[in-house]
Amino acid sequence: MEPERWAQVSRIFNSAIELDSEARDAYVERECGADESLAHEVKRLIENHQKASAQDFIAEPAFANQSSSGSKTLAAGQRLGPYLILQHLGTGGMGEVYLATDARLDRRVALKVLSREVAHDRRRMQRFQQEARLASSLNQPNILTIFEFGEINSLNLLATEYIEGETLRHYLRSHKLKLTEILDIGIQILSALDAAHEAKIVHRDIKPENVMIRSRDHVVKVLDFGLAKATESASSTHASDLEGDTQYKTAAGMVLGTVNYMSPEQAQGLTVDERTDLWSTGVVIYEMVTGQAPFKGRTKSHTLVDILENEPVSLSEASTFAVPDELTRIVDKALAKKLDERYQTAKDMLIDLRKLRKQLDVEAEMRRSVGPALVSKAQTTTSIAGTPTVEASGWQTSRTTKYVILLFAAVVVGGVIWFANTSRHVQEPPSQTTVAPVTEQSLTYSITVQKYRNNKPFEEPFQLAKEMLFERDYQIRLNINGPKSGYLYILNEGPHEKGKPAEFVVLFPSPKSNNGSALINDNERIQIPENSWITFDQEKGTERVWLVFCQKAISDLEPIRGFVNDETKGLLTDSSVRDRVQQFLRSHSTDKPTVEQNTEQRQTRITSASDILVHAIDLEHQ
Amino acid sequence: MDKLSPSKPHEITALLEQWSGGNQAALDQLYPLVYEELRRLARSYMRREPKGHTLQTTALINEAYVRLVDQHSVRWQNRSHFFAISAQIMRRILVDHARQHLQAKRGGGAKKISLDEVMIVAKERSEEVLMLDEALANLARLDPRRSQVVELRYFAGLNNSEIASVLQISENTVMRDWNLARAWLYQQLSEKA
Numbered sequence: 001m002e003p004e005r006w007a008q009v010s011r012i013f014n015s016a017i018e019l020d021s022e023a024r025d026a027y028v029e030r031e032c033g034a035d036e037s038l039a040h041e042v043k044r045l046i047e048n049h050q051k052a053s054a055q056d057f058i059a060e061p062a063f064a065n066q067s068s069s070g071s072k073t074l075a076a077g078q079r080l081g082p083y084l085i086l087q088h089l090g091t092g093g094m095g096e097v098y099l100a101t102d103a104r105l106d107r108r109v110a111l112k113v114l115s116r117e118v119a120h121d122r123r124r125m126q127r128f129q130q131e132a133r134l135a136s137s138l139n140q141p142n143i144l145t146i147f148e149f150g151e152i153n154s155l156n157l158l159a160t161e162y163i164e165g166e167t168l169r170h171y172l173r174s175h176k177l178k179l180t181e182i183l184d185i186g187i188q189i190l191s192a193l194d195a196a197h198e199a200k201i202v203h204r205d206i207k208p209e210n211v212m213i214r215s216r217d218h219v220v221k222v223l224d225f226g227l228a229k230a231t232e233s234a235s236s237t238h239a240s241d242l243e244g245d246t247q248y249k250t251a252a253g254m255v256l257g258t259v260n261y262m263s264p265e266q267a268q269g270l271t272v273d274e275r276t277d278l279w280s281t282g283v284v285i286y287e288m289v290t291g292q293a294p295f296k297g298r299t300k301s302h303t304l305v306d307i308l309e310n311e312p313v314s315l316s317e318a319s320t321f322a323v324p325d326e327l328t329r330i331v332d333k334a335l336a337k338k339l340d341e342r343y344q345t346a347k348d349m350l351i352d353l354r355k356l357r358k359q360l361d362v363e364a365e366m367r368r369s370v371g372p373a374l375v376s377k378a379q380t381t382t383s384i385a386g387t388p389t390v391e392a393s394g395w396q397t398s399r400t401t402k403y404v405i406l407l408f409a410a411v412v413v414g415g416v417i418w419f420a421n422t423s424r425h426v427q428e429p430p431s432q433t434t435v436a437p438v439t440e441q442s443l444t445y446s447i448t449v450q451k452y453r454n455n456k457p458f459e460e461p462f463q464l465a466k467e468m469l470f471e472r473d474y475q476i477r478l479n480i481n482g483p484k485s486g487y488l489y490i491l492n493e494g495p496h497e498k499g500k501p502a503e504f505v506v507l508f509p510s511p512k513s514n515n516g517s518a519l520i521n522d523n524e525r526i527q528i529p530e531n532s533w534i535t536f537d538q539e540k541g542t543e544r545v546w547l548v549f550c551q552k553a554i555s556d557l558e559p560i561r562g563f564v565n566d567e568t569k570g571l572l573t574d575s576s577v578r579d580r581v582q583q584f585l586r587s588h589s590t591d592k593p594t595v596e597q598n599t600e601q602r603q604t605r606i607t608s609a610s611d612i613l614v615h616a617i618d619l620e621h622q
Numbered sequence: 623m624d625k626l627s628p629s630k631p632h633e634i635t636a637l638l639e640q641w642s643g644g645n646q647a648a649l650d651q652l653y654p655l656v657y658e659e660l661r662r663l664a665r666s667y668m669r670r671e672p673k674g675h676t677l678q679t680t681a682l683i684n685e686a687y688v689r690l691v692d693q694h695s696v697r698w699q700n701r702s703h704f705f706a707i708s709a710q711i712m713r714r715i716l717v718d719h720a721r722q723h724l725q726a727k728r729g730g731g732a733k734k735i736s737l738d739e740v741m742i743v744a745k746e747r748s749e750e751v752l753m754l755d756e757a758l759a760n761l762a763r764l765d766p767r768r769s770q771v772v773e774l775r776y777f778a779g780l781n782n783s784e785i786a787s788v789l790q791i792s793e794n795t796v797m798r799d800w801n802l803a804r805a806w807l808y809q810q811l812s813e814k815a
Binding site for chain 2: 006044045048058062
């Protein structure tokens with residue numbers, strides 16, 4: 001380009017980009033007059049200016065940009081004792097967090113490298129170690145498990161379970177939460193607090209940033225138990241003013257958190273106890289319902305004044321959907337400024353939330369089964385009219401046998417709850433409008449999944465809440481429990497190959513349990529297999545697990561016990577027995593039981609109105 | 623702490639003054655001295671323990687300046703000159719590393735480069751750095767000042783007011799130059815791609 005031409009282009013370009021987009025084209029055309037190619041040149045440059053600026057093209061200096069990785073303590077691929085660093089996950093108030101593998105157990109961990117500000121303060125380190133040790137003793141599914149705390153190469157490290165998911169803060173930004181979901185999250189936070197408070201550990205920093213939602217199954221994990229105390233410094237409770245910024249810093253310059261979730265006693269720098277966590281949970285629930293924190297002033301000082309002196313806009317007013325009065329009452333009670341008016345224990349608040357959650361389920365069930373006339377009655381009596389979500393989650397009822405276990409996330413760590421509270425759920429309050437048939441059969445089951453690699457456990461086992469597509473490395477266990485005694489038969493039907501008969505393998509009874517008998521006792525818990533896992537083979541397909549339960553022994557199925565031996569390993573090798581079994585299953589599976597999934601307890605209850613319960617669980621694998 | 627490189631501050635200061643006085647030969651002598659210092663500093667920055675602050679190229683050049691230039695005998699313009707030359711040098715360092723890194727990745731280069739050197743230019747930015755260097759050379763032929771604005775900002779990490787003082791132009795002009803140069807570079811690179 002000629003220098004004169006370039007001078008023209010740059011002059012018009014510079015003036016044009018300062019104009020509004022509407023005025024811009026007219027200006028360019030006016031300035032360029034008849035010179036169409038000049039106008040074209042300028043317009044093209046303006047277009048590229050917009051793209052460059054939208055894409056932050058070369059916005060960061062070549063070297064400074066890389067400073068973010070330069071300031072990291074550890075690099076991917078680096079080894080630190082037993083840990084191999086895989087990825088930098090983030091940097092927070094405590095220090096940096098990395099995804100790493102622990103070579104000793106071949107498991108993934110989140111590795112926190114404590115910032116030097118924390119590590120160099122001996123008093124705080126002692127407190128931190130003490131709290132970490134206490135917190136690591138907490139064993140509750142909603143509490144992030146602390147594996148190890150120690151010092152390697154003069155770095156203070158904290159290894160915790162790694163959760164693939166997002167923080168509640170993130171989740172709130174991208175999802176509109178349903179009422180049931182809000183309650184489920186609140187219930188899980190409080191379950192975590194209940195366990196921690198039992199162990200005399202106060203969290204002190206409950207906020208959406210410290211609550212993780214696991215992508216795979218939406219299980220809530222509360223992070224950093226007891227650690228807030230260790231990172232607090234005397235100056236932090238009376239934080240200095242940072243206008244318009246609700247984050248405040250300690251003297252060491254470390255961001256400690258927002259003040260929005262602080263309790264009045266915290267805001268005043270007084271001693272805090274368990275009830276502080278209940279306040280903060282109230283704030284979190286309020287925010288989940290309304291999208292806004294209840295106390296959120298223009299500046300931090302305004303927020304603190306609100307926390308100490310002002311009542312928030314009531315939950316029902318601030319919400320965009322109808323909120324049950326009971327939830328408003330619960331949140332109000334959690335947000336009582338006076339300590340003795342607040343919930344006194346996490347358990348009390350937990351009980352209230354659970355009750356409300358159950359009530360919503362019962363009402364949803366009534367709506368479904370009774371029709372509109374009764375529904376309106378249910379609504380008026382419990383004031384959940386217009387609640388957008390009552391039909392979702394909890395015991396999801398569907399009249400289908402086919403429970404296809406489909407794809408959900410892959411990387412997993414989690415606790416296993418073996419038959420937790422099974423009996424309680426079997427006695428779920430029945431809907432008043434359905435008459436329970438006398439011959440009703442029911443079983444509750446859950447599926448435990450664990451990822452293996454090279455025949456070694458690769459991740460912690462977890463209990464399946466939803467469908468999942470199993471990959472080769474997954475192994476499963478089936479946990480079954482029935483309220484009444486009866487005869488239980490479990491068979492695995494392999495993927496069908498065209499032109500070949502289906503293959504059946506007996507999973508229960510087995511030679512060890514019950515001495516090969518199919519009869520189980522009241523509330524007996526059956527785990528299949530007893531001492532190992534069900535593995536998937538290389539073939540893609542659907543493995544079907546048949547559950548058959550009856551008060552009496554089933555003559556068509558009794559012969560399968562003859563194949564439970566070391567020779568056949570449960571495989572039905574006799575075609576006449578196999579055909580008889582297949583015939584039986586085919587004729588009985590038309591009468592489908594009711595399937596209710598409890599996502600919170602990760603259990604499925606199947607109920608049949610007839611005297612023989614036949615249910616198929618489909619496990620899809622690839 | 624590393625000892626200062628063998629070059630004497632007085633020597634560098636004298637060279638800077640000669641160069642600003644119009645002596646191009648002074649630049650040839652100055653260049654390798656500053657280059658070595660910046661390279662050494664860049665490496666040590668990468669190794670240094672994190673102190674919570676963000677690493678900035680300007681911090682690095684400032685540090686080099688303090689180490690290399692005799693503070694008592696320098697007129698203030700020399701600081702600008704130092705930054706201008708440092709920006710060129712940083713550009714060369716970064717481009718060299720990017721090239722080595724890409725060669726190493728493609729297996730073409732037999733030369734083994736150390737981890738901390740590779741880290742100076744983040745992997746994914748190597749291509750960008752090389753392409754930009756080339757496009758910037760084209761821009762320099764068309765419009766030297768605007769090309770220098772980009773060099774100071776992208777390669778030396780200077781902010782608008784620092785660039786304004788190095789180039790002796792207003793901040794407003796720096797902003798306008800940046801917009802134009804960036805649009806032009808974006809256009810060049812996107813058309814090439």
